[in-house]
Amino acid sequence: MTEIRNIAIIAHVDHGKTTLVDKILHQCKLFRENQETGELILDNNDLERERGITILAKNVSVHYKDVKINIIDTPGHADFGGEVERVLNMADGVLILVDAFEGPMPQTRFVLSKAIELGKKAIAVVNKVDKPNCRPDETHELLFDLFCKLNASEDQLNFPTLYGSSKQGWMSLDWQNPTTDLTPLLETIVNTIPPAIHVEGTPQMQITSIDYSSYTGRIAVGRLLRGTLSVGMFVSLVKRDGQILKSKIKELYLFEGLGKMKVESIRSGEICAIFGIENFDIGDTVADAENPEGLPPISIEEPTMSMLFTINNSPFFGKEGKFVTSRHLRDRLNKELEKNLALRLEDTDSPDQILVFGRGILHLAILIETMRREGFELQVGQPKVIIKEIDGKKCEPIEMLSVDVPKESAGKVIELVTARKGELLVMETKGDLQHLEFQIPSRGIVGLRNNMLTATAGEAIIAHRFVAYEPWRGNIPGRNMGVLVSMEKGMSTGFAIDRLADRGTYFIDPGEEVYGGQIIGEHIRPSDLIINVTKAKHLTNMRASGTDAALKIVPKIQFSLEEAMEYIQDDEYVELTPKSIRMRKIILDENERTRARKQVEAMQES
Ligand SMILES: Nc1nc2c(ncn2[C@@H]2O[C@H](COP(=O)(O)OP(=O)(O)OP(=O)(O)O)[C@@H](O)[C@H]2O)c(=O)[nH]1
Ligand SMILES: [Mg+2]
Numbered sequence: 001m002t003e004i005r006n007i008a009i010i011a012h013v014d015h016g017k018t019t020l021v022d023k024i025l026h027q028c029k030l031f032r033e034n035q036e037t038g039e040l041i042l043d044n045n046d047l048e049r050e051r052g053i054t055i056l057a058k059n060v061s062v063h064y065k066d067v068k069i070n071i072i073d074t075p076g077h078a079d080f081g082g083e084v085e086r087v088l089n090m091a092d093g094v095l096i097l098v099d100a101f102e103g104p105m106p107q108t109r110f111v112l113s114k115a116i117e118l119g120k121k122a123i124a125v126v127n128k129v130d131k132p133n134c135r136p137d138e139t140h141e142l143l144f145d146l147f148c149k150l151n152a153s154e155d156q157l158n159f160p161t162l163y164g165s166s167k168q169g170w171m172s173l174d175w176q177n178p179t180t181d182l183t184p185l186l187e188t189i190v191n192t193i194p195p196a197i198h199v200e201g202t203p204q205m206q207i208t209s210i211d212y213s214s215y216t217g218r219i220a221v222g223r224l225l226r227g228t229l230s231v232g233m234f235v236s237l238v239k240r241d242g243q244i245l246k247s248k249i250k251e252l253y254l255f256e257g258l259g260k261m262k263v264e265s266i267r268s269g270e271i272c273a274i275f276g277i278e279n280f281d282i283g284d285t286v287a288d289a290e291n292p293e294g295l296p297p298i299s300i301e302e303p304t305m306s307m308l309f310t311i312n313n314s315p316f317f318g319k320e321g322k323f324v325t326s327r328h329l330r331d332r333l334n335k336e337l338e339k340n341l342a343l344r345l346e347d348t349d350s351p352d353q354i355l356v357f358g359r360g361i362l363h364l365a366i367l368i369e370t371m372r373r374e375g376f377e378l379q380v381g382q383p384k385v386i387i388k389e390i391d392g393k394k395c396e397p398i399e400m401l402s403v404d405v406p407k408e409s410a411g412k413v414i415e416l417v418t419a420r421k422g423e424l425l426v427m428e429t430k431g432d433l434q435h436l437e438f439q440i441p442s443r444g445i446v447g448l449r450n451n452m453l454t455a456t457a458g459e460a461i462i463a464h465r466f467v468a469y470e471p472w473r474g475n476i477p478g479r480n481m482g483v484l485v486s487m488e489k490g491m492s493t494g495f496a497i498d499r500l501a502d503r504g505t506y507f508i509d510p511g512e513e514v515y516g517g518q519i520i521g522e523h524i525r526p527s528d529l530i531i532n533v534t535k536a537k538h539l540t541n542m543r544a545s546g547t548d549a550a551l552k553i554v555p556k557i558q559f560s561l562e563e564a565m566e567y568i569q570d571d572e573y574v575e576l577t578p579k580s581i582r583m584r585k586i587i588l589d590e591n592e593r594t595r596a597r598k599q600v601e602a603m604q605e606s
Pocket of ligand 1: 014016053129130131
């Protein structure tokens with residue numbers, strides 16, 4: 001019988017988890033010569049590749065000597081923290097990775113606290129020691145302090161530490177003595193992480209994630225905790241509420257390399273995928289047909305943010321997308337619920353509008369981006385944090401925000417965060433940088449990143465994570481400046497933009513089609529300004545109009561989806577089609593907009 005080790009790789013975003021898993025796969029010779037790609041093979045959906053982040057946890061496995069190591073690569077972004085917590089269920093140990101330059105970050109703390117609570121054995125990996133100015137020894141010390149603070153057991157505190165570079169593909173017990181490969185890490189895994197043992201008895205497997213195949217549909221993934229499973233076997237599905245459904249196993253798979261291998265039966269200890277179980281959800285237990293014993297349900301993360309999704313009703317609707325009706329939108333969102341665990345939907349008074357609840361800006365942005373690529377057109381409103389009433393008091397989510405910046409920018413950062421009801425808690429030197437920690441309402445973080453990067457010339461390393469619901473901190477000012485709003489529908493001209501260049505910065509280039517009510521730039525003043533950018537120069541003056549091309553027009557500012565989501569205010573939408581991201585006023589007509597604003601102001605005064 002091959003021995004098995006089940007490990008999860010956890011870390012703060014971008015600390016190098018996926019790179020390490022890729023290199024482990026390489027070293028364990030999974031790839032035939034002609035398959036070497038050099039790219040990250042594991043972040044395999046388009047969005048993951050483009051953004052360089054992991055969105056969904058993934059299972060892979062390698063063979064080292066005569067041990068099979070099942071590895072779970074996890075996402076590091078805070079919006080996907082719930083996913084990490086869940087998949088830890090499948091592992092007996094964790095590799096906690098830390099960037100030797102950045103040191104432990106907020107998400108390091110979060111994922112490590114979960115691993116420690118669950119009693120997992122840990123191995124520390126101080127990564128990126130190839131970076132100039134990195135601080136491997138200090139990072140190790142900080143990590144040790146973190147283990148202590150998180151009440152690690154004696155055994156957990158005795159964690160082995162490896163130093164190295166995922167990128168260069170080596171790990172060593174001493175960072176000043178680089179090796180040529182990952183053998184020291186693989187040896188440590190085999191020697192430190194307890195083997196996954198087979199437990200006799202009736203089968204018990206908790207479903208911890210869902211795999212999706214276009215052929216077969218939903219596949220249940222989890223670790224078989226007890227007993228054996230085989231193809232054709234009748235089983236019970238114990239639901240969260242205790243309800244029991246009968247099912248039959250149609251196909252069974254083990255993870256092998258990057259893919260799955262069909263097998264006839266599986267012994268406990270293995271991580272497996274089952275096809276054929278009907279109506280399952282995450283957290284349900286696959287158990288014995290006759291004597292079903294459910295496992296305690298696992299917690300599923302609550303949404304923290306909501307956004308209004310609506311059909312595209314801009315003057316440009318239907319030009320670029322295939323799916324544009326409210327029926328399309330509704331069906332698509334309902335389908336998403338099957339696999340996107342932290343997502344919730346709520347109907348509104350209007351059949352064209354649905355409130356979508358998620359875990360944060362990135363979580364919602366990934367969904368929107370996926371829909372755009374599938375051919376959808378839609379509009380979304382300003383993201384809103386979820387407010388709760390606790391003991392009769394209005395409460396809001398408060399987060400811990402950490403910012404590392406060059407010393408000369410620290411003042412600007414503190415000013416920015418304080419203006420958004422942030423409170424400075426920690427200020428200390430961290431290598432060449434200043435390390436700042438704040439408590440700040442989630443509301444204050446929306447739109448902050450952009451301003452902060454501008455204020456620090458892109459130098460700020462920012463991370464935040466939810467702490468608790470606390471009493472409402474009062475009004476936070478919105479966007480500093482007003483916007484430039486297009487007066488009419490038509491094609492923008494270089495002439496007009498040039499003539500109005502001193503009014504602000506533009507989000508459009510000459511020659512772009514715009515419509516009345518579309519947001520086409522940022523005003524230099526706090527109020528909005530309506531402008532006409534479609535005016536052409538008088539054609540009678542032929543000589544002068546010929547010089548149009550020579551106008552020095554500053555290139556437009558192109559917002560990413562998340563930037564646009566964080567930029568818009570309450571009375572604005574982001575309009576999304578497969579090709580465009582535009583921002584607009586919800587009420588396009590200027591007179592109606594003014595009337596509506598006056599009504600709101602009158603209501604606020606009374
Ligand atoms: N210099 C250096 N860069 C590294 C090293 N390991 C990873 N990187 C780089 O760090 C970036 C992030 O690496 P990933 O492996 O995608 O990080 P991750 O932890 O999987 O990130 P998420 O899945 O989004 O949490 C990439 O640009 C890597 O090339 C390393 O050892 N040294
Ligand atoms: Mg990753």
